[in-house]
Amino acid sequence: MNAPTSILAPIADLQLDSVSFEHRGQSLLAPTSLTLSGCRRTVIMGPNGAGKSLLMRLAHGLLTPTTGRIYWQGPTPVQAMVFQRPVLLRRSAIDNLTYVLGIHKVPRAQRKARAYQALDTFGLTSLAHRPARVLSGGEQQRLALARAWLLNPDVLFLDEATSALDPAAIKAVEDAVMAFHASGTRIVMTTHDLHQAKRLADDVVFLHNGQLREHTSNETFFSAPRSSEGRAFIQGELVW
Numbered sequence: 332m333n334a335p336t337s338i339l340a341p342i343a344d345l346q347l348d349s350v351s352f353e354h355r356g357q358s359l360l361a362p363t364s365l366t367l368s369g370c371r372r373t374v375i376m377g378p379n380g381a382g383k384s385l386l387m388r389l390a391h392g393l394l395t396p397t398t399g400r401i402y403w404q405g406p407t408p409v410q411a412m413v414f415q416r417p418v419l420l421r422r423s424a425i426d427n428l429t430y431v432l433g434i435h436k437v438p439r440a441q442r443k444a445r446a447y448q449a450l451d452t453f454g455l456t457s458l459a460h461r462p463a464r465v466l467s468g469g470e471q472q473r474l475a476l477a478r479a480w481l482l483n484p485d486v487l488f489l490d491e492a493t494s495a496l497d498p499a500a501i502k503a504v505e506d507a508v509m510a511f512h513a514s515g516t517r518i519v520m521t522t523h524d525l526h527q528a529k530r531l532a533d534d535v536v537f538l539h540n541g542q543l544r545e546h547t548s549n550e551t552f553f554s555a556p557r558s559s560e561g562r563a564f565i566q567g568e569l570v571w
């Protein structure tokens with residue numbers, strides 16, 4: 332992957348100021364203020380229904396907040412998002428990648444070589460001509476990561492990207508996350524897997540019932556969480 336712009340200039344902070352989200356008069360996210368900065372791995376945690384995906388979709392601009400403001404404190408960085416169930420085109424694995432390069436106006440003569448490079452990086456070369464939608468869950472997720480890799484993102488959002496995968500596939504995704512991060516990409520991901528959060532997080536955003544309960548370092552969250560809900564969650568006593 333080419334060096335993201337972050338090596339040349341810092342990635343802009345993402346600022347959420349009193350951001351809330353309501354649906355049919357029901358509050359799903361209480362006013363939340365948060366800054367996502369630096370080249371960090373931020374893990375959004377919380378029990379089912381806490382609002383993790385909601386917060387991530389707001390941050391990535393897929394949802395519009397009911398109140399509050401979300402803005403980049405500088406140039407809008409290149410962003411990519413990987414979902415729990417990858418959205419892939421009804422084409423071969425390689426064509427899914429060349430299609431994205433086409434959208435991004437990469438000259439046609441370069442597309443195949445770059446797509447094969449990405450397949451190779453994610454161990455998918457032998458599956459290049461297989462229809463993307465018949466790939467296994469883990470292979471599809473790697474293809475989604477390869478597609479994100481092609482965009483050379485400054486910020487990568489991952490929403491429960493490993494929750495449907497077996498341990499080997501989880502490891503492959505986690506390795507990819509580390510590779511993105513090592514090349515200068517800010518990571519923002521949701522998970523309810525405590526072990527995964529402990530392995531990957533620099534900092535933890537903990538939500539409960541649509542409320543931000545704490546935003547602390549990995550060390551603080553796992554050794555001395557500031558919120559009673561965070562404490563109960565890591566002890567397995569907070570289900571929702």
Ligand SMILES: Nc1ncnc2c1ncn2[C@@H]1O[C@H](COP(=O)(O)OP(=O)(O)OP(=O)(O)O)[C@@H](O)[C@H]1O
Binds near residue numbers: 378379383384523
């Ligand atoms: N776009 C939307 N419109 C209306 N309601 C929504 C929307 N997105 C999420 N919700 C609701 O908001 C609540 C929080 O959902 P969200 O998916 O953010 O939870 P989560 O913490 O990611 O949970 P899980 O761990 O189960 O995936 C849920 O009750 C969900 O039904």
